[in-house]
Amino acid sequence: DADVTQTPRNRITKTGKRIMLECSQTKGHDRMYWYRQDPGLGLRLIYYSFDVKDINKGEISDGYSVSRQAQAKFSLSLESAIPNQTALYFCATSEPGFKAHETQYFGPGTRLLVL
Amino acid sequence: AQTVTQSQPEMSVQEAETVTLSCTYDTSESDYYLFWYKQPPSRQMILVIRQEAYKQQNATENRFSVNFQKAAKSFSLKISDSQLGDAAMYFCAYAPSAGGTSYGKLTFGQGTILTVHP
Numbered sequence: 529d530a531d532v533t534q535t536p537r538n539r540i541t542k543t544g545k546r547i548m549l550e551c552s553q554t555k556g557h558d559r560m561y562w563y564r565q566d567p568g569l570g571l572r573l574i575y576y577s578f579d580v581k582d583i584n585k586g587e588i589s590d591g592y593s594v595s596r597q598a599q600a601k602f603s604l605s606l607e608s609a610i611p612n613q614t615a616l617y618f619c620a621t622s623e624p625g626f627k628a629h630e631t632q633y634f635g636p637g638t639r640l641l642v643l
Numbered sequence: 644a645q646t647v648t649q650s651q652p653e654m655s656v657q658e659a660e661t662v663t664l665s666c667t668y669d670t671s672e673s674d675y676y677l678f679w680y681k682q683p684p685s686r687q688m689i690l691v692i693r694q695e696a697y698k699q700q701n702a703t704e705n706r707f708s709v710n711f712q713k714a715a716k717s718f719s720l721k722i723s724d725s726q727l728g729d730a731a732m733y734f735c736a737y738a739p740s741a742g743g744t745s746y747g748k749l750t751f752g753q754g755t756i757l758t759v760h761p
Contacts, residue, residue, distance in 0.1 A: 618688060637688075
């Protein structure tokens with residue numbers, strides 16, 4: 529079984545709709561992240577959480593919100609989807625750097641299309 | 644703010660040959676980690692290799708090795724004996740170590756698409 533799972537794997541939605549992308553992990557890591565990938569831009573950090581009570585904005589948080597329901601679950605919401613939020617979204621997890629050299633482990637990605 | 648630059652949008656190599664992918668970065672931190680991730684058509688992000696900045700020795704993982712030049716802020720990936728399965732998008736990434744202002748956050752380059760010709 530995969531250590532980091534994302535649901536759904538693909539999603540088509542319409543402008544103005546609220547959608548949620550979910551991430552679950554069985555690695556036991558405290559830290560979780562949400563990234564989006566756009567062609568030519570690499571991956572950019574949306575939000576990150578170092579534990580259940582610690583949530584922080586990343587580079588491009590506008591238009592997004594997150595919820596850390598438990599150590600193993602971290603959800604990303606688009607409150608009112610717009611076409612330029614069409615992208616590939618990744619969830620990742622990690623342990624603190626002194627344990628694991630800042631290595632992040634990624635889920636399989638969610639491809640989102642906003643019409 | 645840290646930046647990571649991959650100046651080669653695309654590269655190609657013949658099977659069994661060697662190819663080098665370039666990456667430069669900018670940071671004011673003295674201690675950090677650098678990574679290469681591979682993204683095949685399945686879109687899964689796979690860690691290829693990791694380098695700690697405080698280590699002078701270049702990291703190696705089987706056919707993959709890096710040339711880490713700290714003063715030049717350069718971190719290239721060499722793939723030896725290229726195989727068809729190496730075809731993918733490759734991302735260079737930077738993470739500051741504990742105590743850095745961006746502790747725990749990865750900054751990625753734009754990616755390099757590698758094509759392997761049989």
